[in-house]
Amino acid sequence: MTHNFEPFVFKVITASGSGSSFYLRDKKIFVTNYHVVGQFKNVSLQDPTGSRHLAQVILANPYEDIAFLKVEQDFEVPSLNLQMNPVARGEQVYVAGFPFGMPFTVTEGIVSAPSQLMNGKNYVQTDAAVNPGNSGGPVFNQHGDVIGITTSKFTSADNMGFAVPIASLVEEFDSLPHLVNNTFNLVCESCSALIQERSAYCNNCGQNIDEKLFDEPSLTDLAIFCEQALVELGVNPVLARQGHEFWEFYHGSSLVRMFVYNQSYLYVTSPINQLPMQNMQALLEEITSKDVEPYKLGIWEKEVYVSYRIHITDIYGPRHNEVKQNIAGLYRKANELDDYLAEKFGCKFSVHSLKNRQ
CATH class of the missing domain: 3.30.1460.10 (Yope Regulator; Chain: A,)
Structure with missing residues (x-):
């Protein structure tokens, strides 16, 4: 491995725990799993130097397990390439993130299944070590391109790691021009419309919405x-x-x-x-x-x-x-x-x- 993945990967920290994320400079957003941020609307991002930055959750898609975060500054890191073509079985991959909240770590493996059906959705399956804290971080191929978003929510799957395919992320990019600045946007599971205000249903398609998704988690x-x-x-x-x-x-x-x-x-x-x-x-x-x-x-x-x-x-x-x-x-x-x-x-x-x- 000759790539240096560390500059792109930031730790996400909330009152519930920590996870990982990665920065897309051309979009000026951070990408992570929704289950990493949960209902928190503001989280802390820790950069590779250890400095922390206040980040706002600007888009949440619980169904796809994707969230976009925004920080009111740019970061001087190169742009990441996203692998748009389907990955192949046996392809070399690298999982980058902060397992168990530990310092930055990269684990290596291969793609075991390019499209593994789990709980009604397809994921990229790999034998690279994935642990809690890796969630939300990138999975890279041998060329340094991102092929997926790591998710560790399948804790019962031993010696297997899973990633949300990059195609699911790219679909969310269509929402970026329509985001209202400094506003939380919830993606409708049914029609993908953006919902900014607390509501029991989607005004676009009528899909029922869990109103709790608009609330901040309760602290003790x-x-x-x-x-x-x-x-x-x-x-x-x-x-x-x-x-x-x-x-x-x-x-x-x-x-x-x-x-x-x-x-x-x-x-x-x-x-x-x-x-x-x-x-x-x-x-x-x-x-x-x-x-x-x-x-x-x-x-x-x-x-x-x-x-x-x-x-x-x-x-x-x-x-x-x-x-x-x-x-x-x-x-x-x-x-x-x-x-x-x-x-x-x-x-x-x-x-x-x-x-x-x-």
């Missing part, structure tokens, strides 16, 4: 609380989402993670420094004795963390404003302590710190 009370705290920090919660009740963002130079542990505790934590080569005993004494209340210092996998833990029940009681203030205070404490430990003990900044990039 805990997620709403945490995202309100992020908004008060000036952080866009959509860009911070990392999955179910899990957020990750930079504030100042420090990476901050917020997540639920064991369905009982809310953790907010930041990796601040790497362990030093020397002065280890002195550092350990400092970590165990230094008063940083309401926060705690600790060590995990050769890095020093400052963390805040609170029982979930406390966010619903009279302390909820105090909890929000402590969440906001953690990033300030992280930016203070990393300099302190670097100067006193010679600790390098965390591998996640933006100070390493200055």
